[in-house]
Amino acid sequence: MNEMAKPAAGTVDLAIVGAGPAGLAxxxxxxxLGLSVTVFDEQAAPGGQxxxxxxxxxxxxxxxxxxxxxxxxRGAELVRRFRASHADYRPGTAVFDISADGGLxxxxxxxxxWIEARCVLVATGAMERPVPVPGWTLxxxxxxxxxxxxxxxxxxxxxxxxxIAGSGPLVYLAAHQLAAAxxxxxxxxxxxxxxxxAQAAPLLARAMLSGSEVRKGLAWxxxxxxxxxxxxxxxTRVGIEGDGHAQAVSFRAGGRDEQIECDLVLLxxxxxxxxxxxxxxxxxxxxxxxxxxxxxxxDDAGRTSVAGLLVAxxxxxxxxxxxxxxxxxxxxxxxxxxxxxxxxxEAVKQGREAHARLRRKAPLRRFLDRLYRPREEVLVxxxxxxxxxxxxxxxxxxxxxxxxxxxxxxxxxxxxxxCGMGPCQSRxxxxxxxxxxxEANGNTMAETGYLRIRPPIKPITVGELAALDGVGAPPDTGxxxxxxxxxxxxx
Amino acid sequence: MxxxxxxxxxxxxxxxxxxxxxxxEGESLAAALLAHGAGDFRKTPVSGAPRAPYCMIGVCFDCLxxxxxxxxxxxxxxxxxxxxxxxxxxxxxxxxxxx
Numbered sequence: 001m002n003e004m005a006k007p008a009a010g011t012v013d014l015a016i017v018g019a020g021p022a023g024l025a026x027x028x029x030x031x032x033l034g035l036s037v038t039v040f041d042e043q044a045a046p047g048g049q050x051x052x053x054x055x056x057x058x059x060x061x062x063x064x065x066x067x068x069x070x071x072x073x074r075g076a077e078l079v080r081r082f083r084a085s086h087a088d089y090r091p092g093t094a095v096f097d098i099s100a101d102g103g104l105x106x107x108x109x110x111x112x113x114w115i116e117a118r119c120v121l122v123a124t125g126a127m128e129r130p131v132p133v134p135g136w137t138l139x140x141x142x143x144x145x146x147x148x149x150x151x152x153x154x155x156x157x158x159x160x161x162x163x164i165a166g167s168g169p170l171v172y173l174a175a176h177q178l179a180a181a182x183x184x185x186x187x188x189x190x191x192x193x194x195x196x197x198a199q200a201a202p203l204l205a206r207a208m209l210s211g212s213e214v215r216k217g218l219a220w221x222x223x224x225x226x227x228x229x230x231x232x233x234x235x236t237r238v239g240i241e242g243d244g245h246a247q248a249v250s251f252r253a254g255g256r257d258e259q260i261e262c263d264l265v266l267l268x269x270x271x272x273x274x275x276x277x278x279x280x281x282x283x284x285x286x287x288x289x290x291x292x293x294x295x296x297x298x299d300d301a302g303r304t305s306v307a308g309l310l311v312a313x314x315x316x317x318x319x320x321x322x323x324x325x326x327x328x329x330x331x332x333x334x335x336x337x338x339x340x341x342x343x344x345x346e347a348v349k350q351g352r353e354a355h356a357r358l359r360r361k362a363p364l365r366r367f368l369d370r371l372y373r374p375r376e377e378v379l380v381x382x383x384x385x386x387x388x389x390x391x392x393x394x395x396x397x398x399x400x401x402x403x404x405x406x407x408x409x410x411x412x413x414x415x416x417x418x419c420g421m422g423p424c425q426s427r428x429x430x431x432x433x434x435x436x437x438x439e440a441n442g443n444t445m446a447e448t449g450y451l452r453i454r455p456p457i458k459p460i461t462v463g464e465l466a467a468l469d470g471v472g473a474p475p476d477t478g479x480x481x482x483x484x485x486x487x488x489x490x491x
Numbered sequence: 492m493x494x495x496x497x498x499x500x501x502x503x504x505x506x507x508x509x510x511x512x513x514x515x516e517g518e519s520l521a522a523a524l525l526a527h528g529a530g531d532f533r534k535t536p537v538s539g540a541p542r543a544p545y546c547m548i549g550v551c552f553d554c555l556x557x558x559x560x561x562x563x564x565x566x567x568x569x570x571x572x573x574x575x576x577x578x579x580x581x582x583x584x585x586x587x588x589x590x
Contacts, residue, residue, distance in 0.1 A: 042568065044517065049548060127546065127550045128546065139530060139531045139532075139543030143545060146546055146547035149548060149567075150493065151496075153522065154495070155495055156494070156496070156522055156525070157493065158494075160492045244530075263492060264492060390551065390553060393535060424551055424552040427551070459563065
């Protein structure tokens with residue numbers, strides 16, 4: 001029987017950031033092993049993105065749940081187990097800072113505070129890859145996932161002429177969900193590059209052996225082709241036009257240029273890890289050329305290059321919700337092992353099934369990654385006029401100009417153009433900006449690098465920071481800001 | 492642009508640019524405003540271009556609005572509450588007072 005060293009007062013064993021599949025699964029396992037666990041999540045209810053509003057969804061009944069699909073339903077059971085655990089759950093709480101020695105700056109309903117943890121698990125998942133095409137900043141252009149979010153959380157569906165333009169399993173899932181809700185899109189423009197089919201074909205047989213996902217996806221796609229008025233494949237050169245709002249989509253398919261009217265355009269080119277927290281903590285990251293994204297360097301349990309910091313779920317590399325659950329479980333075992341609550345032998349034993357399931361699904365992942373690798377014009381927007389940094393309205397052409405002036409990467413380009421300095425902190429522009437600079441300079445993405453991510457990584461006012469309370473807070477040296485307008489310096 | 496699949500179970504009313512918006516209590520302001528037909532949510536600081544939500548999960552920051560005098564609120568991350576006064580954000584936030 002292993003004794004766990006008593007934690008210092010005020011220090012939790014395992015702080016988990018994110019209440020999606022990986023975070024929830026890790027919390028359940030860690031609690032079962034007797035660790036003290038705190039889970040921080042910015043949403044009001046657990047589930048992350050994929051299982052968003054699943055508790056409310058359950059109370060809507062079977063027809064609702066079956067419209068959203070089997071995978072969504074699995075979230076309900078996981079959330080139930082989480083609620084039954086002894087995890088200290090802090091919804092409505094954002095993590096705005098992280099230190100390499102287990103400190104987290106959190107901002108919740110009661111204000112900002114600093115907490116200490118012996119281990120931190122970052123389970124902040126993924127976001128849709130931004131799709132920089134001409135006109136993508138117009139109102140009426142959203143990610144496909146945005147509509148899924150509104151469907152799950154608010155029961156909202158488009159009731160207007162909608163075009164989906166993109167590639168990847170989420171395109172077919174979302175279109176299928178919308179059609180089941182009586183809101184099928186007017187057009188689906190499948191941008192999966194034709195050449196990808198040939199490249200992925202050798203991987204298909206093994207992918208189909210690992211489960212029913214491919215069969216299901218193909219069935220949805222076949223069904224869509226029958227239901228949707230306009231279905232084009234091998235689509236390129238997507239552009240959106242409109243006066244103050246999306247009004248039409250132009251594109252090229254089958255060697256012809258076409259344009260269709262619409263009010264809502266939904267874009268999708270896969271998902272990429274949210275790397276802000278792990279990067280801010282100083283964890284080493286590597287460029288994944290197949291998934292075309294940055295991911296933290298982790299061992300097979302999710303440990304990063306920073307001691308005591310782990311990453312699980314899609315934030316460690318895209319693999320989907322079911323595998324996020326497995327990785328959350330494995331990461332919790334690793335944390336327990338590292339904290340002395342579990343022997344290495346026990347950790348291996350309790351993780352055996354999860355690792356086996358990860359191995360079984362690996363061929364599916366390889367197939368999907370190969371088939372749905374975005375076309376080059378999504379990764380490196382060819383038109384100079386295309387906006388790359390939405391916040392500061394910096395175009396691809398401006399980035400090419402500063403590359404020609406000698407900017408090797410995004411940190412330097414930021415100083416010259418403000419690209420990456422807006423409120424989104426390069427979440428939307430980082431990948432494309434680096435890709436434009438890499439191509440212009442004839443360098444690889446790994447050589448070009450990424451923006452230096454600095455806290456605060458979530459919005460926090462100076463007042464909230466100044467009022468920060470808790471373990472490790474700096475000594476009170478008086479107000480940091482003038483406290484009344486009269487004390488403001490003359491402009 | 493959007494329609495509701497079911498009746499609002501717990502309606503709350505808030506104000507947007509002088510109009511009354513009915514929302515499900517606790518749903519995001521962004522969802523409620525899009526369902527209401529709000530069009531754009533803000534004008535950008537650089538060019539005054541109209542913007543509306545893109546990601547709906549707190550990543551893109553294009554849904555910034557002013558709520559009860561506080562600017563830079565992500566509408567997709569702000570739950571709707573009765574009596575809120577929401578306005579479009581025009582340009583940068585004005586931190587000295589209302590815009």
